[in-house]
Amino acid sequence: MNTVLPLLSDSGLPSGSPGPDRLPDSARAGLTTTPFGLYVHVPFCATRCGYCDFNTYTSDELGPGANRAEYAGTAIAELRRAAETLGPDLPTISTVFVGGGTPTLLPADDLAAVLAAARDLFPMDDDVEVTTEANPESVTPASLARLREGGFTRVSLGMQSAAEHVLAVLDRRHTPGRAVEAAHEARAAGFEHVNLDLIYGAPGETDADWAASLDAVLASPVDHVSAYALIVEDGTRLARRISRGELPMPDDDVLADRYETADATLRTAGIEW
Numbered sequence: 053m054n055t056v057l058p059l060l061s062d063s064g065l066p067s068g069s070p071g072p073d074r075l076p077d078s079a080r081a082g083l084t085t086t087p088f089g090l091y092v093h094v095p096f097c098a099t100r101c102g103y104c105d106f107n108t109y110t111s112d113e114l115g116p117g118a119n120r121a122e123y124a125g126t127a128i129a130e131l132r133r134a135a136e137t138l139g140p141d142l143p144t145i146s147t148v149f150v151g152g153g154t155p156t157l158l159p160a161d162d163l164a165a166v167l168a169a170a171r172d173l174f175p176m177d178d179d180v181e182v183t184t185e186a187n188p189e190s191v192t193p194a195s196l197a198r199l200r201e202g203g204f205t206r207v208s209l210g211m212q213s214a215a216e217h218v219l220a221v222l223d224r225r226h227t228p229g230r231a232v233e234a235a236h237e238a239r240a241a242g243f244e245h246v247n248l249d250l251i252y253g254a255p256g257e258t259d260a261d262w263a264a265s266l267d268a269v270l271a272s273p274v275d276h277v278s279a280y281a282l283i284v285e286d287g288t289r290l291a292r293r294i295s296r297g298e299l300p301m302p303d304d305d306v307l308a309d310r311y312e313t314a315d316a317t318l319r320t321a322g323i324e325w
Contacts, residue, residue, distance in 0.1 A: 075137055088143035090170060092127055094155040096120050098190070102223040102289035103251075103282060108153045124162035128169040135173040144175045148182040150204075156186040160195040164202025171203070181205055181245070188230040196234075196241035206245035207238045208278070214268040215261040218254045221299065223289070232272040239273040247276040252310035254282050255299040262310050266317045277323055279314045281307045 097108045135142060148170060155163060163184060170176075183206040184199060196207065211231030213219050219228065231248060238246045248269050252262055269277050282302050284291050293299045 074139070080138070080141075083138065083143050084141050086143065087146050089147040089149065090145050090174070092148070092150045092155075092166060092170075094123065094127075094150060094152040094158060096123070096152065096157045097154050098157065098187075099223065099225060100289070102221075102293065103285065105285035105288050106153065120158055123158060124165050127166050131166070131169050131173055142174050144177055145170070145180060146177045148176075148180060150182075150184040152185055154187050154190050155184050156190040156195065156199075160198035160202065163199060163204070167203050183208055183245075183247075185210065186234070188226040188234040191234055191237065193237045193241060196238050196243070200242040205243070206247065207243050208247040208249060209234050209238070211248040211265075211269065212251045213254065213257070213261065214265040215257065218257050218261055218265075221254050221256055222251065228268075232268055235272040235274055245276065246272075246274045247278060248272060248274050250277065250279045250314075251282050252279060252314065253302040253307040255294075255302065259309075259313075262313060263317075266314060270317070270321045270323075277318060279311075279318075281311065 093107065095108050097104075097110050100108060100110055100113075148167065150163060150166070167182060182204045184204055185208045187210050191207075191209075199207070209231050210224075212222055212224055214228050216228050219226070235246050235248060250265055250269065252265075284294060284301065290299070294301050
């Protein structure tokens with residue numbers, strides 16, 4: 053399990069702490085021998101998906117004065133503070149994961165700059181895995197090539213479904229075939245590790261829809277598949293639509309059937325847990 057540590061503020065420090073920007077020795081015990089991962093959150097989205105309750109913001113929500121241009125610099129400043137907090141003997145990073153939101157709404161050069169700063173500030177394993185999440189419509193062959201050049205080793209694409217009406221229910225913007233196309237582009241850019249995310253159990257999804265989504269994934273050049281049951285989170289647009297009776301609540305038995313179908317289909321194709 054990776055270590056995750058919060059940053060400290062200038063107030064509320066326990067008595068005897070070494071200072072506002074240093075962890076006490078008791079909190080640092082074992083830090084250099086515990087697997088350590090770095091997560092960078094990019095909270096921007098072009099639109100908010102109806103099922104999502106993550107910490108994300110669209111341009112409309114942030115207002116006209118907010119933009120993404122300075123975010124990489126802010127993230128790098130936070131990385132410097134984290135290194136100061138964890139120092140002087142810094143843990144070695146074994147994984148880097150850039151998530152969101154939609155990280156690839158930032159220019160590829162910005163994401164590469166954040167990764168370069170992390171490499172300058174922290175020791176990293178020689179075989180460190182560096183992942184970015186991406187929406188299929190937010191990448192191009194050129195941007196993927198720049199990410200690979202910048203040190204990213206893995207891309208995780210949000211496909212969710214191969215059925216157009218399911219994508220519509222989930223408020224996804226890409227066309228059904230775009231995720232598989234983006235997976236091919238990632239491979240062509242040099243990514244050895246490509247993941248596609250799927251969501252099962254959306255209102256209106258049929259057994260045939262789910263089978264077609266699994267078939268589409270297996271026909272693409274991926275080495276990993278993530279399949280998630282749809283969870284209706286309080287406060288989301290999806291939850292409000294269900295409460296108004298516009299859409300049915302996902303059925304637990306259907307979700308279980310979808311899970312078993314995915315497990316059997318992916319195992320048969322050689323994709324193991």
